[in-house]
Amino acid sequence: MTQLSDIRIGHGYDAHRFAEPEDQRPLMLGGVHIPHDRGLLAHSDGDALIHALCDALLGALGRGDIGRHFPDNDASYKDVDSCVLLTQVMSMVHKEGWRLVNTDLTILAQEPRMSPHIEAMREQMAGLLSVSAECVNVKASTTEGMGFVGRREGIETHAVVLLGR
Secondary structure, eight states: OOOGGGEEEEEEEEEEBBOOOGGOOEEEETEEEOSSSBBSSSSSOOHHHHHHHHHHHHHTTOOOOHHHSSSSOGGGTTTTTHHHHHHHHHHHHHHHHHEEEEEEEEEEEESSSSSHHHHHHHHEEEEEHHHHHHGGGEEEEETTOOHHHHHEEEEEEEEEEEEOO
């Protein structure tokens, strides 16, 4: 029988504004390059989906947030591949005796269209998380033109995780 002390949930959120086209930053989400004329502005590669996932995992562990572990004033994280950050967070998860049961991830973006890239994101993150792709759900929506996402100023992401002993 599963005890309540054997499971933990975590929630993560992240949002980044789009960089200017002349910055020539690639748009990375879920460890996948998404063809678009603008990437996300950030100290790292700007992968808001992986950042939200890291926050959810750290939250489930009771270890703060991504900024605590990978501060944006640390030059060693400048333009870092967020997959590296997720790998380090998963090392903490495993070191503390936990495993990912599943994660549910949401991308809010007016543009570009995400559906052609969802499966690649699931596969990429499943590999980084050491789980099967069926344990990683990625979905996307628009905000019907409302807010900063609707005005095409940036992208917002949410993540929920369930950890088990």
